[in-house]
Amino acid sequence: MGKQLKRKRSAAKVIPFVQSGEYYFKKGLIAYKRGDLARAKKYLERAVQLNGQEAMFAFQLAVVLTELGEYQASNQLFLTVVHELDPEMSECFYFLAHNYAHLGLFREAMNHAQTYLEREPDGEFLEEIEDLIELLSIEYEDDEFISQEDLIVKQEKARSLLEKGDFPAAIEVLEAMIAEYPEFWSAYNNLALAYFYMGNAEKAQSVINEVLEKNPGNLHALCNRLVFFHYLQDEAEVARLTEELACVHPFLIDQRYKLGATFALVGRFDLAFKWLHHLYKMRFHGDFLFYYWLAYSAYYTGHARLAKTAWEKVIDLSPDKKGQEPWGVFEEKIKRWMNGTNIAEVLYGLYVISKSLNADEVKAYIHVRETMEQHWLVREFIDYILLPAQAVVPLYIVDAYAVMDELWEKNVLADEKMYIAWFHVFANAVDVLRNFSNYQAWAAAIEYVWRRNQGESVTQKGIGEKYSISLSTVQKYVKQVRKWL
Template identity: 50%
Template sequence: MGKRTYTEVQQTALILPFVQTGEYYFNKGLKAYRKRDLNSARKYLQRAIQLEPRDPMFLCQLAVVLTDLGNYQQSNKLHATILNEIDSDMTECMYFMANNYAHLGLFQESNKYATMYLKHDPDGEFVEDTEDLLDLLSIESADDDIDFEVEDELILKQEQARELLETGNLQEAIELLNEITQEYPEFWSAYNNLALAHFYTGEIATASRLLEEVLAKNPGNLHALCNMLVFLYYQRKNRKVKELTKKLECIYPILVEHRYKLGATFGLIGRYDLAFKWLRTLQRQGFDGDETFYYWLAYSAYFTGNISIAENAWKRVIEDNPDKKGTEPWSGDRPNSLLTISHPHDKWLQGDFIEERLYGLFLASKSNSPVSCIDLKENQLYSTLEKEFAEFVWHSFNKKSIFKGPVYIEDGYKVADSLFKHNQGTDEFLEELYLTWFMLYDQLMNEEYSLSNTLAWAAASEFVWRTLQQQPTTKKHISEKYEISQSTLSKYVKIVQSLFEV
């Protein structure tokens, strides 16, 4: 066979064009759906509908995918379009709508469409499933002693209250939510929103009391736990924030709503690693969130090094709210940030807990990069201890100036410096040791301990820390390392252990 010229090959290729039809994308969407790649399935089906917008099968399959993604309202809009405008004989849409309304908690509507399906298609494919759904709806109604009409009215009131919250009409929201909680004393969602309303008006004690009431009667209520974490964070109750964050880290919710709540909450308190984990997971599953969702996704992505994801998410924020332009995470206008990251210690200066920020200042003192304490001095969210410690570090760079602050600031620094000197040259990763000391330092200052014996405090901190880390050590070894007596070490170890509640 002779060789073919480029022109011949090109002409042959042009004779066999590849036409991508709606059916082509529909089949790709089905394939992705069977693999549970819901995001890809949605994209393929949307493309199929662009090519053939009146195909009821394409619309119905996209609606099913949207249900699996938790977008129940969008799914119902598609089903309603099929029934009202394209093919009223596709009775299965009634069954799917009944299911969606049940997920939304609108039981009267669910009952309506389930009954409608049985009437129009008594021998249909989903008759048995519909009857099971109706049984569940009747049980739900009997358990709560609320008929469907009242149940739907309750949910609509809750939505109205939420809208009032979002638009800043706090007093009206409080009045409506108080009315709901009085009528339905176990409708926990209303209590959570009522707590938020009181928090926004500055009534923090009332807000916290409401959440405690919810958690006492409904332990494990995720919205209440997340709201409590936010309240503690803004009150700078760092130890409680840390404890509750650890609990929430271990939760793996199934519902999309709960995953979103966790992700947004972690973003708000600055735990961008955890926020990104949940928000990115939802995005990969095809969740099409609102402006708030993309706002926290952008921030969490940026501060975990996922720059392109952050940039794409921020585009969605600007589309929904152009006023946000200029508040990008890379603009330096980061919520509660102290400094722009430019040195290794800066990530600690931007930490969420006092021990992290104190450690960042200590690291700065060991670098060749002077740290300005202006941000700390002017930021009212941070404690006097942090501001004074920052002042001390600043003076350490400016040899001509004299630090005139309280002696416990210099002593606290000397303890950390002693830990640094006595562990210099080792290959151990001692970051947690320094963080442990600064956590203890904050507690010791709250209880007004003297820190004048800096070697003893350093030795006791290291001994207790290594013990907790299950590292082999002895009091004899530590006392010789810091050149103090074993009796002195034992005295200070008792104090440190009491603070750890060991």
């Protein structure tokens, strides 16, 4: 009997559908039939995450969102189904009509109701859709339709005012929209941005809090909150929110774009590239900002060719951006580092230069040796980079360069502060320690300490595996880094 039980348990662990979207979809349906909408939403969201191309999963989630009163999120899913996943699912137009009617957007409701009738003249929801059309025709006369058109005009006006920088006028328009349409969440998010751009961070945060209280999980609000903390230079909150949003896998196209652009804006180009490149491969046709952030995230994650392709699109769409290329910005940083007094930044600037030097460029940079600050570490580093055959270079210089190679190889260009941190440690420790030959250990320790200081949830074990060294070695060198950083 015991063996039989053990066999049953073992078999249960390896049934493949347990971790599939189908499994969570079935659980979501069961919860829905029981009337447990919150649990149904949770399971169906998981099903959509696991299989984003399954139209029925997205459709059922949208139905649950409708019953929960989350009409805008529901509409986005229904539209995704009919435009991307399964254009034949005409019943989506029935639900869209009802949702827009609940939102007070009566002209949209009427348009989708008529679309359903055209597609399904004998459809399952024929009676219901005819009742809705009759109700819209009787109850909502021209004044209501004009009101909806007025909302669209106001939305466009608010957007234009924000772009022009006329924030007081934008606030006036947005607050009027919210008073009339209290569930029009995009108006709240734009209102928060307007207050923030005016310098009223407290009011901006208050608006965001109101959105998240009434519409928990609103991704645009969460992204705006991250941007606010970034501009306020609250690094702890930026790190915390970035880690939270890094675990989010949105289904909707506009949410993926918002997430990718937000990560790029706060300098997490690795996370930004994940979403923006994904959209690019889907042939997403974005505005110039999409290609702008794609170019930056591609460049800072080592995809130079894609960065240049994306930047060509930026210039086509917005010629005034010429001169703001990510590689040009990086070159400006190098100049600033090279001309500064921070030894660690100077050493990193020299390292970056060395990665692209050819014979002619070496000759062009020889003058650097004569013009730069006469710090002995800088001079020895320059000799190693520019005059390798003419100068005797100490081993600690070779080691420092090799440690930087380890970091450079296993991370992205955007992690420049981490690279500078290594040269801080090196410059502080070199008077006492002259042996930095365990390249992997120093690199692993630097990355662990730096990422932990940024609030990232990394472990010493995970970092050790990344650099192919033992946990005990990581622990040993982490102590050294913390001593000298």
